[in-house]
Amino acid sequence: MLYVAQFINALQLGSIYAxxxxxxxxxxxxxxxxxxAHGDVIMxxxxxxxxxxxxxxxxxxxxxxxILGCTALAIIMEKLAYTPLRTAPRISVLITAIGISLLLQNxxxxxFGARPQPIHxxxxxxxxxxxxxxxxYPMIITIGVAVLSMVALNYIVQGTKLGKAxxxxxxxxxxxxxxxxxxxxxxxxxxxxxxxxAGIGAILFFVRxxxxxxxxxAMLGLKAFIAxxxxxxxxxxxAMLGGFAIGFLEVIVNAVxxxxxxxxxxxxVLIIILLVRPAGxxxxxxxxxx
Amino acid sequence: xxxxxxxxxxxxxxxxVALVAACGETPPAGPTGPTDPTAGGTTNGTDASGEEVTEVxxxxxxxxxxGAAYFGVSVRNGALLYIENFNAQGGLQIRVTDRDEExxxxxxxxxxxDLVDAGVTAIIGSVxxxxxxxxxxxxxxxxxxxxxxxxxxAGVTVNQDTGEVFTNMFRSCFIDPFQGVKMAEFAHxxxxxxxxxxxxxxxxxxxxxxxxxxxxxxxxxxxxxIHIETFADEAxxxxxxxxxxxxxxxxxxFIPVYNRHTALIGPQSAAAGVTATMLGADGWAGTLDxxxxxxxxxxxxxxxxxxxxxxxxxxxxxxxxxxAQYGIMPNMFAAQAYDAAAILxxxxxxxxxxxxxxxxxxxxxATIANMAATDIEGVTGRITFDRxxxxxxxxxxxxxxxxxxxxxxxx
Numbered sequence: 001m002l003y004v005a006q007f008i009n010a011l012q013l014g015s016i017y018a019x020x021x022x023x024x025x026x027x028x029x030x031x032x033x034x035x036x037a038h039g040d041v042i043m044x045x046x047x048x049x050x051x052x053x054x055x056x057x058x059x060x061x062x063x064x065x066x067i068l069g070c071t072a073l074a075i076i077m078e079k080l081a082y083t084p085l086r087t088a089p090r091i092s093v094l095i096t097a098i099g100i101s102l103l104l105q106n107x108x109x110x111x112f113g114a115r116p117q118p119i120h121x122x123x124x125x126x127x128x129x130x131x132x133x134x135x136x137y138p139m140i141i142t143i144g145v146a147v148l149s150m151v152a153l154n155y156i157v158q159g160t161k162l163g164k165a166x167x168x169x170x171x172x173x174x175x176x177x178x179x180x181x182x183x184x185x186x187x188x189x190x191x192x193x194x195x196x197x198a199g200i201g202a203i204l205f206f207v208r209x210x211x212x213x214x215x216x217x218a219m220l221g222l223k224a225f226i227a228x229x230x231x232x233x234x235x236x237x238x239a240m241l242g243g244f245a246i247g248f249l250e251v252i253v254n255a256v257x258x259x260x261x262x263x264x265x266x267x268x269v270l271i272i273i274l275l276v277r278p279a280g281x282x283x284x285x286x287x288x289x290x
Numbered sequence: 291x292x293x294x295x296x297x298x299x300x301x302x303x304x305x306x307v308a309l310v311a312a313c314g315e316t317p318p319a320g321p322t323g324p325t326d327p328t329a330g331g332t333t334n335g336t337d338a339s340g341e342e343v344t345e346v347x348x349x350x351x352x353x354x355x356x357g358a359a360y361f362g363v364s365v366r367n368g369a370l371l372y373i374e375n376f377n378a379q380g381g382l383q384i385r386v387t388d389r390d391e392e393x394x395x396x397x398x399x400x401x402x403x404d405l406v407d408a409g410v411t412a413i414i415g416s417v418x419x420x421x422x423x424x425x426x427x428x429x430x431x432x433x434x435x436x437x438x439x440x441x442x443x444a445g446v447t448v449n450q451d452t453g454e455v456f457t458n459m460f461r462s463c464f465i466d467p468f469q470g471v472k473m474a475e476f477a478h479x480x481x482x483x484x485x486x487x488x489x490x491x492x493x494x495x496x497x498x499x500x501x502x503x504x505x506x507x508x509x510x511x512x513x514x515x516i517h518i519e520t521f522a523d524e525a526x527x528x529x530x531x532x533x534x535x536x537x538x539x540x541x542x543x544f545i546p547v548y549n550r551h552t553a554l555i556g557p558q559s560a561a562a563g564v565t566a567t568m569l570g571a572d573g574w575a576g577t578l579d580x581x582x583x584x585x586x587x588x589x590x591x592x593x594x595x596x597x598x599x600x601x602x603x604x605x606x607x608x609x610x611x612x613x614a615q616y617g618i619m620p621n622m623f624a625a626q627a628y629d630a631a632a633i634l635x636x637x638x639x640x641x642x643x644x645x646x647x648x649x650x651x652x653x654x655x656a657t658i659a660n661m662a663a664t665d666i667e668g669v670t671g672r673i674t675f676d677r678x679x680x681x682x683x684x685x686x687x688x689x690x691x692x693x694x695x696x697x698x699x700x701x
Contacts, residue, residue, distance in 0.1 A: 116550060211580070263525070
């Protein structure tokens with residue numbers, strides 16, 4: 001029974017990581033940028049939720065506002081910071097991403113203060129019992145929403161014209177441009193989709209961890225990044241797999257009483273994967289043509 | 291509370307003590323001579339020859355400025371309120387000389403000697419553990435009665451190297467592990483719990499100390515601790531640990547952490563299906579401000595050193611008088627200092643009743659002996675002392691009901 005309960009725990013945590021890892025992976029896949037500000041988008045989503053709920057919006061409206069807010073933030077970020085650097089060396093863009101991450105954290109601290117703020121997203125409470133195992137509704141909803149989002153993403157990427165364009169840009173930007181694809185708007189669209197997933201992830205995250213601080217996105221983003229690398233950065237199924245793997249790893253380490261090693265275990269996995277299989281679990285090793 | 295900084299302070303002060311001891315040994319503490327004449331000279335009230343003692347001179351030591359000033363000023367307000375009220379009754383008058391040690395251990399030692407030179411018979415102070423521990427060995431050598439309202443470190447009353455008790459030093463506050471003992475007894479006696487689980491932070495000294503004390507006391511009284519889980523201070527995810535606790539299904543779960551943790555533990559324990567009664571310590575104060583959904587900690591009990599919610603008349607009186615005097619509500623530190631002053635002055639009255647002259651060694655010894663035998667109903671609970679001069683107090687228990695921390699009673 002305990003194992004089933006812990007399994008559900010891991011599944012819930014894993015689906016949150018997976019949703020966030022998708023944003024990392026998609027952006028990397030298309031412009032080879034590690035968007036380190038991605039975790040902070042979730043933090044902003046948390047503050048949007050607090051204000052939307054405090055302003056008296058219906059919870060469903062608040063959720064939509066969070067997703068829209070995250071998406072808008074990502075588009076602004078992309079237009080202001082990354083578009084001007086499209087032809088710059090990748091290291092410059094990477095450093096810019098770190099800069100934006102710090103900027104967002106410090107702006108949040110300036111405007112909202114460093115004090116942790118409670119956030120209460122009205123979610124159905126209670127639980128259903130299957131045999132001797134009781135599963136709380138938020139867990140089921142989290143897992144369900146995450147799976148639905150991933151199915152929807154898969155459809156967008158594989159089944160629509162936009163998705164086809166995204167894959168084309170990811171494969172060869174210049175060739176895609178020659179074929180008449182507007183590369184800039186496809187990149188912006190990719191950022192927007194990644195951020196919308198992060199917005200959904202933010203809601204699910206703050207249901208489970210109902211406290212917002214200006215730095216809440218830092219560790220979360222880092223772990224999602226590791227999940228993306230573990231799965232194979234740039235690969236959408238890889239990000240999902242990596243997210244669930246990290247979720248299971250954390251819950252197992254905590255459950256066997258080694259909680260002081262939780263973060264250590266996650267980073268150890270990063271080191272091992274980089275040493276043993278740098279392309280990730282499902283990534284194809286890239287052959288550099290000279 | 292802030293253990294890391296306290297430890298840093300302790301280390302720093304150890305260096306300072308070593309320095310001060312090394313350089314300071316020769317001039318002041320040659321023989322124990324200085325104490326007698328100066329003290330005898332300044333406490334000019336009376337002789338022991340039948341005349342009535344009208345005045346006793348005591349010292350008040352603490353950080354009125356500097357980083358610990360918040361605590362220092364609270365303590366001074368609390369102690370002076372008691373003394374002014376006492377003096378207003380007429381009869382014996384308590385004269386107070388106060389010295390600012392600025393939160394600095396070396397300065398605290400200097401200020402202590404300054405007070406000795408001024409001829410005080412006893413001292414209330416100091417406030418934080420570091421400076422207090424710098425002063426205590428000197429005061430112990432001088433046989434100076436001392437009481438602190440707020441210094442929580444175990445080393446304040448017991449020499450940590452030799453295990454020797456500083457018999458002259460008392461305090462009116464809880465030491466940290468005492469809270470763990472209290473909650474184990476509360477679970478066993480009041481809640482009739484048979485089994486308990488513990489969830490604590492493995493990288494916070496406060497949390498470790500309380501956990502250990504709870505587990506040790508539980509073993510003594512027959513409360514079975516069936517499960518212990520830990521987490522790291524900065525980690526937000528306790529779900530796996532709480533799921534294990536839910537599976538172990540204890541009667542109570544002791545969670546000796548700060549409110550930044552309880553804000554996360556409450557909702558997650560509800561989701562994990564923990565049904566055990568939650569128990570906490572003074573770190574739980576402020577939980578209801580930090581938590582998003584108070585219903586997730588409904589029914590939890592936690593302990594505090596002082597509460598506004600008490601219905602006992604002498605506590606209500608104290609709060610009213612304090613507010614009238616200073617325009618603010620008393621905090622826990624002020625209340626504990628008020629009790630420290632009460633304990634000391636009661637002991638001094640006893641020494642006077644025995645016909646001794648303030649300032650003499652006999653008077654100080656009698657004051658110390660009277661303090662050790664203390665049994666008073668203070669504003670922070672009923673206080674007696676154990677053989678380490680740490681208070682055996684009744685604690686105030688609060689319970690969270692309908693999203694409010696309600697006063698459950700004293701224990």
